[in-house]
Amino acid sequence: MPSARKDPVVGVVGATGLVGRELVELIKRRRLRVGELKCFSSGRTRAFVSFHGRRLAAPAPSERALADCDLIFLVSSDEVARMYAPALAGRGVWVIDDSAAFRLDPKVPLVIPEVNADALRLDRRLIAGPNCTLTGLAVAGAALHRALGVREVRVASYQAVSGAGKAALGELFSQSRALAHMGLRADGRAPILREGSCLVLPRAIAFNAVPQIGRFGSDGYSGEETKVAAELRKIWSAPNLKISVTAVRVPTIRAHAMAAWLTLAQPLSPARARALMSKTRGLTLHASGSYPTPRSAGGKMGVFAGRLRQGTGPRELALWIVSDNLLKGAALNSVQTAEVLLKKGWLKHR
């Protein structure tokens, strides 16, 4: 075992958020080689996190404190990422950023290790992790895309409220409690929520389905839908991929689900597709007639797919994909990326 002194110093910015807490937990569970762990808040408040049974202070970040680290996980906003990531990477710090700030920057590798670890480069120290919705789709379809070429993708998502952060989750909880308290009406008419119960999400989310995640662009697509499309093209190196996404928030707590249709360059039977997909690391393919749900996949590692069957024709496959948005969709993917850097010997204590 290398001594702790030689292991890299790792910082987590946003350690007290939903993803940050999972990330700190994963560093411990996966025994990531960490000489020292430094937790930071997202810059507004000092807070505390627990690590290996110890209570760690999470002060507001500063460039000086962050530059002392060998690797920084950024699990915060686009703004915080823009403030620190390029400067730190320029100083030789590895930065794995989970925000959307740099994902489409051609100089920044956008990485899901199971899919495109080969995009990592020793001289590109700023690395982006993808949108949490995209991750399941990119992993589940990777083998099909590699073997035959995916030409068209249609996806409808069923996104968990934790994807919108702690405040949104609080909104789901308070609305659900209020509705349960009022008594759900037997005729099923939606009870009225009091004013102000819906501040973070664009509509009441309890007992609802809301087809808006982000702002709408002039083409009618929401920010989330546009991100998923652009990031999938980048991760799959498929600039001409035709893709249309409908991103919908549903009242689930964690794990994003999606119904997807993938059109291939050539016909492929569901049985052959299953054989190809079964080789993808990190993907659990349910047997026919079985399927994952947000409740079954929430809190679990990796990506789960099921309901694999022919779509509208022999070149098309339909499937159902679920993965935990806070884990494989964010924290786990970042830790796995760090594991690749360690394995390559690129990430060292300086």
Add this chain to the structure above:
Amino acid sequence: MPSARKDPVVGVVGATGLVGRELVELIKRRRLRVGELKCFSSGRTRAFVSFHGRRLAAPAPSERALADCDLIFLVSSDEVARMYAPALAGRGVWVIDDSAAFRLDPKVPLVIPEVNADALRLDRRLIAGPNCTLTGLAVAGAALHRALGVREVRVASYQAVSGAGKAALGELFSQSRALAHMGLRADGRAPILREGSCLVLPRAIAFNAVPQIGRFGSDGYSGEETKVAAELRKIWSAPNLKISVTAVRVPTIRAHAMAAWLTLAQPLSPARARALMSKTRGLTLHASGSYPTPRSAGGKMGVFAGRLRQGTGPRELALWIVSDNLLKGAALNSVQTAEVLLKKGWLKHR
């Protein structure tokens, strides 16, 4: 005003179910010409319903009692429909059946009045109403199909729990209450439900999304998905339509939503599509950037669509459709069909 004596005698079988109660209410609200209203249970228990402030007994049905009616609304199971519908229609009673028993029978008109009222025939007294999921899609896409021809359809549904009946709704309510009582965990891990809380639906539905409605066939499609495909082909008179459906139950109370992609025979801009669709009776098209949700459309008449935009290419449109599964998806459609029969002068007191 015609005297009540000359108005048809109308029976409702299944009057105490979720759809039955809406139907009795709609007969009143829409002032359907009814000489006498006879309510029946679904055959197991005698019950009561309220109509015009009066309490009506709903005894178990019998062929003799039903044959005294001029029109029977069947809002019950496939079994009850098979037991009564053909015999009654053979005796000259108009039967509007909301079950799946006869929908695909080539001798039975499957009718959504806004879409294919022309399928009604004086000598075909047994009429089927379509699957509640299909209705919104069939109405929203009708004008596009008529004008240009829809060639391919992909649909992912977000179906309300009331579509599975009163017992399923009870399951959603009790699970939601139990989870709210336990306290939703701040880390978003799904709390464990006690054994037996999930009996009607195939998985726990509170804070979940379950991609199974009906049994799976050998092609991997569920019963619900197969029904939607077959019924849309029949209602649109489009036997060669390529269609792939993913039917998903979500924890909403009423109103089914769906994300749909329609591929046309020719290119069509979203603006032109909007102009065509705006002429469809019973369809409310939200402005760009606005959209219906199950909460906004629940309890409302008609079909609501929004998020109309180009899909993966110029021949494809993506849209979001919501309609109340108990109203336009069932009770309202049946009442509207009766209204057409009355208007044509075909439905009379014998």
